[in-house]
Amino acid sequence: MQEVQGEKTGKTKKERTPMPEQPAEERRKNFNEVTLGYTKEDALAEASRCLACKDPKCVEGCPVNVDIPGFIQLICEENFEGAIEKIKATNALPAICGRVCPQETQCEARCVLGKKSQPVAIGRLERFCADYELVKGVEAPEVMPPTGQKVAVVGSGPAGLTAAADLAKLGHKVTIFESLHRAGGVLSYGIPEFRLPKEIVRQEVEYIKKLGVDVKPNYIIGRIKTLDELCDDFDAVFLGTGAGLPNFMRIEGENLNGVYSANEFLTRVNLMKAYDPEYDTTVRHGKHVVVVGGGNVAMDAARSALRLGADEVSIVYRRGEDEMPARREEVEHAKEEGITFRLLTNPIRIHGDEKFNITGVECIKMELGEPDKSGRRSPVPVEGSGFLIPADVVIIAIGTSPNPIIFKGSEGLEQNRRGTVVADEETGATSKCGVFAGGDVVTGAATVISAMGAGKKAAKAIDAFLKEK
Amino acid sequence: MAYRILEKEEIAPSVHRMVIDAPDVAKAAKAGQFIILRIDERGERVPLTIADFEEEKGTVTVIFQEMGKTTKQLAKLSAGDSLEDLVGPLGTPADIRKLGTVILVGGGVGVAPIYPQAKAYTGAGNRVISIIGARNKDLLILEDDMEKASSELYIATDDGSKGHHGFVTDIMKRILDSGEKVARVVIIGPPIMMKVGAGVASPYDVEILVSLNSIMVDGTGMCGGCRVTVGGETKFTCVDGPEFDARKVDFVQLMNRLAMYRGEEAKAVEKYEEECRCGLH
Numbered sequence: 001m002q003e004v005q006g007e008k009t010g011k012t013k014k015e016r017t018p019m020p021e022q023p024a025e026e027r028r029k030n031f032n033e034v035t036l037g038y039t040k041e042d043a044l045a046e047a048s049r050c051l052a053c054k055d056p057k058c059v060e061g062c063p064v065n066v067d068i069p070g071f072i073q074l075i076c077e078e079n080f081e082g083a084i085e086k087i088k089a090t091n092a093l094p095a096i097c098g099r100v101c102p103q104e105t106q107c108e109a110r111c112v113l114g115k116k117s118q119p120v121a122i123g124r125l126e127r128f129c130a131d132y133e134l135v136k137g138v139e140a141p142e143v144m145p146p147t148g149q150k151v152a153v154v155g156s157g158p159a160g161l162t163a164a165a166d167l168a169k170l171g172h173k174v175t176i177f178e179s180l181h182r183a184g185g186v187l188s189y190g191i192p193e194f195r196l197p198k199e200i201v202r203q204e205v206e207y208i209k210k211l212g213v214d215v216k217p218n219y220i221i222g223r224i225k226t227l228d229e230l231c232d233d234f235d236a237v238f239l240g241t242g243a244g245l246p247n248f249m250r251i252e253g254e255n256l257n258g259v260y261s262a263n264e265f266l267t268r269v270n271l272m273k274a275y276d277p278e279y280d281t282t283v284r285h286g287k288h289v290v291v292v293g294g295g296n297v298a299m300d301a302a303r304s305a306l307r308l309g310a311d312e313v314s315i316v317y318r319r320g321e322d323e324m325p326a327r328r329e330e331v332e333h334a335k336e337e338g339i340t341f342r343l344l345t346n347p348i349r350i351h352g353d354e355k356f357n358i359t360g361v362e363c364i365k366m367e368l369g370e371p372d373k374s375g376r377r378s379p380v381p382v383e384g385s386g387f388l389i390p391a392d393v394v395i396i397a398i399g400t401s402p403n404p405i406i407f408k409g410s411e412g413l414e415q416n417r418r419g420t421v422v423a424d425e426e427t428g429a430t431s432k433c434g435v436f437a438g439g440d441v442v443t444g445a446a447t448v449i450s451a452m453g454a455g456k457k458a459a460k461a462i463d464a465f466l467k468e469k
Numbered sequence: 470m471a472y473r474i475l476e477k478e479e480i481a482p483s484v485h486r487m488v489i490d491a492p493d494v495a496k497a498a499k500a501g502q503f504i505i506l507r508i509d510e511r512g513e514r515v516p517l518t519i520a521d522f523e524e525e526k527g528t529v530t531v532i533f534q535e536m537g538k539t540t541k542q543l544a545k546l547s548a549g550d551s552l553e554d555l556v557g558p559l560g561t562p563a564d565i566r567k568l569g570t571v572i573l574v575g576g577g578v579g580v581a582p583i584y585p586q587a588k589a590y591t592g593a594g595n596r597v598i599s600i601i602g603a604r605n606k607d608l609l610i611l612e613d614d615m616e617k618a619s620s621e622l623y624i625a626t627d628d629g630s631k632g633h634h635g636f637v638t639d640i641m642k643r644i645l646d647s648g649e650k651v652a653r654v655v656i657i658g659p660p661i662m663m664k665v666g667a668g669v670a671s672p673y674d675v676e677i678l679v680s681l682n683s684i685m686v687d688g689t690g691m692c693g694g695c696r697v698t699v700g701g702e703t704k705f706t707c708v709d710g711p712e713f714d715a716r717k718v719d720f721v722q723l724m725n726r727l728a729m730y731r732g733e734e735a736k737a738v739e740k741y742e743e744e745c746r747c748g749l750h
């Protein structure tokens with residue numbers, strides 16, 4: 001391992017310990033996890049890089065303020081059980097967060113080591129501890145005596161799972177209602193197996209059941225029961241219904257056969273395992289696939305299409321690489337696997353044949369203009385730069401909004417123009433008494449950890465609300 | 470969680486009626502809605518209309534035709550077996566009000582979704598003229614039930630083995646021509662029949678509704694796979710429908726989208742039947 005001189009302290013600082021992973025050539029043909037996880041030696045080496053700062057900036061960067069130097073110190077002492085306990089004090093889903101948090105903009109972005117060299121690999125260490133515990137088997141913690149109060153949690157994504165776990169630990173009787181046949185939200189239907197093995201999600205759900213939470217799949221609020229009826233049956237309600245309604249571009253040819261929303265494509269492939277011939281799910285295995293968008297969802301769709309056997313997969317994104325909202329690691333992995341990036345490019349029309357099948361995507365080149373409200377430079381089309389990308393599958397991954405089905409037949413829940421629920425940032429309280437909300441349904445599409453954080457805050461507020469009731 | 474099959478019978482060649490224990494769904498169901506079921510862990514999600522529901526017994530009834538792998542596999546199940554998943558009620562309920570005279574047209578298994586509507590329209594105080602049809606008299610379903618649920622019932626068969634020799638739409642046209650004031654026509658059946666029916670009824674001063682059967686996955690508005698063009702706008706059949714104004718539906722697009730997986734579907738049936746022959750199922 002290469003050693004570099006630490007500047008002020010004069011201490012020798014090693015380089016960041018690399019993550020063992022499947023070689024790109026191999027993994028582009030399978031759905032097994034890409035990153036293999038640190039060995040004990042890797043974890044000890046990486047943990048020893050942490051300076052155990054007195055005023056740890058990394059903790060401020062984490063939305064749930066995991067005691068990072070605290071747990072890393074315990075790793076150094078080879079007390080992995082203590083380390084996972086420390087993480088779990090604030091983060092209920094470390095095996096998931098360690099894998100999917102955008103660390104480069106959160107905890108690791110603030111690590112002091114990052115100024116001069118590379119930050120401590122906090123996410124990888126977190127995952128190491130969590131995986132250590134999963135192998136050992138997770139024991140259900142003690143639950144407080146029953147309060148006799150009932151809470152309904154709608155949606156089983158990270159927000160709902162976290163809120164349910166915390167409320168159950170406090171002795172409340174929690175029921176989760178989930179519209180799909182499997183719990184987990186985006187963790188189950190969206191994020192692919194090769195990035196987040198479904199076995200991990202299953203174990204997290206099992207853990208929550210062990211706490212006494214009743215999980216009801218195939219149960220749509222707004223269809224079987226309205227939100228109002230739920231309010232009558234329960235003492236409080238938490239809405240963690242996410243942002244699952246796919247946006248389309250409204251361009252010509254968008255309803256041709258072979259055009260998918262990323263939600264549909266990923267649901268068919270992940271939740272319904274279309275990649276496994278033993279499953280009945282159908283999906284188009286494209287030879288030339290075009291994915292529109294620059295976020296995690298686009299990367300996941302592109303890499304899934306590649307694994308289904310595509311010869312060529314391109315990401316078409318209207319801004320530049322720096323503007324891509326995807327996790328850095330996913331972009332790097334996608335490149336290694338051979339995904340083509342067509343940046344500053346925007347689709348304007350999808351072409352098809354007489355049988356209604358896609359033949360190609362007509363695109364136009366873009367250039368970056370003045371910064372827009374979000375501070376990002378907004379792209380503007382370059383006149384006369386149109387060109388055609390041959391394609392037989394097109395996947396649209398340009399964002400999602402909250403699914404309005406939950407609001408059917410009930411009243412009094414304030415929403416803003418984008419369809420998100422208006423909720424207090426600290427408590428999750430909505431305009432409807434006894435109804436709290438958090439996660440993507442409040443913020444619009446965001447991150448696992450922010451949804452979890454919102455679930456935690458809401459659980460605390462719901463507990464206080466129930467005590468006053 | 471398992472959904473038990475309480476009754477199962479073959480009501481016409483390759484057409485089956487199945488009563489399933491699903492109390493939550495039965496309680497909330499309304500005419501015009503459907504469910505999505507999954508037979509087992511490896512199964513696909515298939516939508517079927519709620520052909521009947523009984524709140525007190527906690528049951529929903531579906532009537533399905535053997536089409537491909539999943540419906541053939543479903544047909545092999547019997548009372549006492551269970552389904553892995555069943556979700557519903559899905560879709561916007563049919564807009565049933567007192568309108569006066571309503572013509573309900575059902576073709577093939579399309580009679581199954583017409584039946585709860587006949588009951589509901591009659592219950593709402595309408596005069597219900599029902600027209601049901603099939604290729605031949607053996608394939609005709611729910612004749613007695615439809616008779617009871619309607620003010621008048623007409624039958625058409627393609628081969629003339631029962632009732633009018635010809636199409637259901639011929640009878641519909643005759644009634645519309647008779648000058649009787651009809652407020653609404655509801656046509657449910659294979660897309661081509663709905664397209665033709667909509668064409669025949671279009672010139673008349675009558676509201677025409679069809680219930681679309683786009684390919685679905687979740688049935689909650691989450692995937693967009695069920696999208697159809699209605700009046701130039703993209704709609705999601707599972708939440709905005711399944712009923713739409715027939716005059717505005719792009720039937721050609723619907724039919725093309727329904728053909729999207731024909732190749733894979735044919736292979737799946739072939740594989741399944743081969744396995745059946747080998748005694749694997």
Ligand SMILES: Cc1cc2nc3c(=O)[nH]c(=O)nc-3n(C[C@H](O)[C@H](O)[C@H](O)COP(=O)(O)OP(=O)(O)OC[C@H]3O[C@@H](n4cnc5c(N)ncnc54)[C@H](O)[C@@H]3O)c2cc1C
Binds near residue numbers: 101154156157242327
């Ligand atoms: C493909 C993809 C990749 C992503 N990658 C990352 C990543 O790498 N890192 C990261 O931090 N974030 C990532 N995200 C974002 C992250 O997954 C979400 O921000 C997070 O899952 C939001 O959590 P949630 O609990 O609010 O909602 P969701 O996870 O969306 O869960 C909501 C659940 O509610 C259910 N539901 C909705 N309506 C109803 C109803 N009426 N009745 C009953 N149930 C209902 C839904 O079926 C769903 O299961 C990704 C998202 C996608 C789609």
Ligand SMILES: Cc1cc2nc3c(=O)[nH]c(=O)nc-3n(C[C@H](O)[C@H](O)[C@H](O)COP(=O)(O)OP(=O)(O)OC[C@H]3O[C@@H](n4cnc5c(N)ncnc54)[C@H](O)[C@@H]3O)c2cc1C
Binds near residue numbers: 531538727734
């Ligand atoms: C709202 C709705 C209500 C329906 N109600 C009934 C009903 O009451 N009785 C009945 O017999 N059929 C009904 N259908 C059609 C039924 O879902 C299909 O026949 C069934 O999915 C075929 O599955 P398969 O595997 O047996 O055949 P396949 O060989 O897989 O498919 C045969 C044809 O059915 C269509 N189809 C395939 N998969 C789906 C899917 N996931 N969703 C919708 N269509 C699909 C395609 O056009 C395909 O070519 C309904 C469909 C919808 C959308």
Ligand code: SF4
Binds near residue numbers: 062064097
């Ligand atoms: S939860 Fe996410 S942001 Fe917080 S420390 Fe862990 S990986 Fe970093």
Ligand code: SF4
Binds near residue numbers: 052057058122
């Ligand atoms: S900022 Fe970096 S070095 Fe300091 S405690 Fe956090 S992880 Fe360790």
Ligand code: FES
Binds near residue numbers: 689690693707708
């Ligand atoms: S079936 Fe997925 S949106 Fe309609």
Ligand SMILES: [Mg+2]
Binds near residue numbers: 513537538539734
């Ligand atoms: Mg099928």
